[in-house]
Amino acid sequence: xxxxxxxxxxxxxxxxxxxxxxxxxxxxxxxxxxxxxxxxxxxxxxxxxxxxxxxxxxxxxxxxxxxxxxxxxxxxxxxxxxxxxxxxxxxxxxxxxxxxxxxxxxxxxxxxxxxxxxxxxxxxxxxxxxxxxxxxxxxxxxxxxxxxxxxxxxxxxxxxxxxxxxxxxxxxxxxxxxxxxxxxxxxxxxxxxxxxxxxxxxxxxxxxxxxxxxxxxxxxxxxxxxxxxxxxxxxxxxxxxxxxxxxxxxxxxxxxxxxxxxxxxxxxxxxxxxxxxxxxxxxxxxxxxxxxxxxxxxxxxxxxxxxxxxxxxxxxxxxxxxxxx
Numbered sequence: 001x002x003x004x005x006x007x008x009x010x011x012x013x014x015x016x017x018x019x020x021x022x023x024x025x026x027x028x029x030x031x032x033x034x035x036x037x038x039x040x041x042x043x044x045x046x047x048x049x050x051x052x053x054x055x056x057x058x059x060x061x062x063x064x065x066x067x068x069x070x071x072x073x074x075x076x077x078x079x080x081x082x083x084x085x086x087x088x089x090x091x092x093x094x095x096x097x098x099x100x101x102x103x104x105x106x107x108x109x110x111x112x113x114x115x116x117x118x119x120x121x122x123x124x125x126x127x128x129x130x131x132x133x134x135x136x137x138x139x140x141x142x143x144x145x146x147x148x149x150x151x152x153x154x155x156x157x158x159x160x161x162x163x164x165x166x167x168x169x170x171x172x173x174x175x176x177x178x179x180x181x182x183x184x185x186x187x188x189x190x191x192x193x194x195x196x197x198x199x200x201x202x203x204x205x206x207x208x209x210x211x212x213x214x215x216x217x218x219x220x221x222x223x224x225x226x227x228x229x230x231x232x233x234x235x236x237x238x239x240x241x242x243x244x245x246x247x248x249x250x251x252x253x254x255x256x257x258x259x260x261x262x263x264x265x266x267x268x269x270x271x272x273x274x275x276x277x278x279x280x281x282x283x284x285x286x287x288x289x290x291x292x293x294x295x296x297x298x299x300x301x302x303x304x305x306x307x308x309x310x311x312x313x314x315x316x317x318x319x320x321x322x323x324x325x
Contacts, residue, residue, distance in 0.1 A: 067091075119143065136163050176211035176225060176322035178202075182309030185316075188237075194252075194298035195219050195316075198309060202317075214320050220258065221295050223287045225322065231264075232282045232319040233297050236308040239277075247301040249279040257292045264295065276308075 057066055063082045070076035075091040087093035089100035105111055117123025118140075125142030129135065133145035134155060149155065149166025156167040179202040182195060196219035201209060212224040223229060231251060239245040253264040265283040279299075287293050297318060299307070308315045 116142075134164075170325060174210065174321060174323060176213075176227070176229075176320070178209050178211070178213040178224075178320045179207060179314070179317060180214065180216065180221075180320075181311075181314050181317035182307065183311035185309040186307055188299060188301070188305050188307050190302055190304060192298060192300045194296055200311065202314070204312070211322070219296050221318075221320070223285075223290050223293065223320070223322075226287050226290060226325075227322045228324040229285045229287055230282065230319075230321045230323050231285060231295060232280070234278060234280045234314075234318075235297075235299060235316045236276060236278050237299070237301075237305045238308070239301070239303055239305045245301065245303050245305070247277060247279060247299060247305060249281050249299045250297070251281050251283050252296045252298065253283070253285065253294075255289070255293050257294065261296075 057079075058064060058081060061081075065081050066077075066079035067075060068077035073089060075087060075089065078087040078091045078093065079085075080087065080091070080093055083093070085093035085096055085098065087098045087100070090098055092098075103111075116125055116127050119125050119138075119142065120140050124135075129145045130148060132148035136144040136146065138144050144163060146155070146163065146165060152168065153166040154169050155164050156169075157164050180199055181202060182198055183200050184198040186198070199216055199219065201213060201216075214224060215222040233249060233251050235249045237247060239247075251264045252261050254261045264285070265281045283295075285293070285295070299305075
């Protein structure tokens with residue numbers, strides 16, 4: 001994987017770059033035709049001479065440094081003979097090649113390193129990554145990468161100090177929805193009465209059960225799955241009593257398969273003789289046991305009332321919606 005290098009950057013062992021710099025020196029025309037044999041080793045300004053066979057500098061292996069100055073930079077190129085190091089833009093190189101400035105690699109060129117650039121030097125510590133993976137920090141260690149996720153998965157935290165992973169999210173939204181109704185009306189006596197017969201899941205063309213649906217047996221409703229459920233109950237009634245009548249409707253609940261029961265919610269209505277009354281009740285249930293946790297529906301009145309039903313429309317009916325896991 002190509003590495004980009006920015007100021008300040010030091011690269012150990014980049015011999016190819018050093019040779020490129022030296023090649024520039026070899027191509028330079030040197031002043032004065034007597035320069036090659038000058039005893040002082042300096043070339044006065046004057047005529048030029050081109051060395052076709054190249055130039056060897058410091059063949060005696062002395063500690064004399066070689067310096068090329070620029071217009072404003074005193075140490076544009078600095079060969080430190082005492083440390084056997086080369087500096088570009090610095091007279092105190094600390095590595096074999098020490099560049100104090102920016103390096104530009106243009107026209108599609110690449111810089112190849114002998115080893116992957118460490119994180120502490122501004123790299124990643126690795127040469128390749130998993131396609132479509134997500135990079136993960138690892139302190140001063142090599143940058144890690146996740147495996148590629150699949151369609152619909154989310155990058156999910158696994159807690160402090162543990163790499164995240166792509167995971168399929170838990171089911172969300174409404175995935176269970178059912179509706180039942182009383183198909184035939186009946187006359188309810190005084191006291192408590194329950195809906196136990198003539199119940200059906202809504203079979204109208206405009207409705208469709210979502211999920212597996214509720215199970216009903218003699219008015220006892222079993223939930224198809226655990227979770228948080230919303231239950232709604234509406235009953236339409238009319239009294240034959242010649243006066244004002246108070247009625248209550250209930251959603252009863254059990255958590256021990258009807259060894260005991262409790263009133264989960266109730267609603268009271270107040271009607272007059274020959275006046276229809278629509279009563280509603282709703283409750284929220286956290287279902288963890290689909291065998292023992294059940295609900296049933298009914299009403300209470302001190303007087304005889306008519307309870308209305310229909311197999312074609314919802315008059316007395318119940319809604320069951322699971323709203324969360």
